[in-house]
Amino acid sequence: MSKIICRCEEITEEEILKAIEDGATTVDEVKKFTRAGMGLCQGRTCRKTVEKILAKELSIKIEDVKTSSFRAPVRPVKMKVLIV
Template structure:
């Protein structure tokens, strides 16, 4: 893994940015999130949180169990406003992304 390795795929945050945040005093995932936006993408840190916690653990030479878990906020998955307003039953993440993806033949 080099400095340009993407750690948070959703927000395109690389290892150098994570390490810079740690050197600036970030000691938890939430500290890094506030500085870099890491963990604020569509997956809401499901992909990057364990990697970032490992990087913090190695950089600060503390055990992984001492690094707190990210603070989660609702909704825990991409949700349509209509579902929040009670006008639609909940939908899957796949369907939300599938509807927003460009269709074959779309010109935009």
């Protein structure tokens, strides 16, 4: 049984390795192949682990892994908070 890397989308290490085998070379490409990092936390939980897996599989330094663009999770804001 493969361990879960992205808890929000329930993406396993096996799925990430398959994406890399299929040609993913950046965190964004892994995200597009698997949806890892697209859940509620927007990759805050799994992004670093995906970067480590990519570095290991591609035999490159972790700092050379192209990271994904990510956004903070969106939350509703009351209008009165915005009024100066």
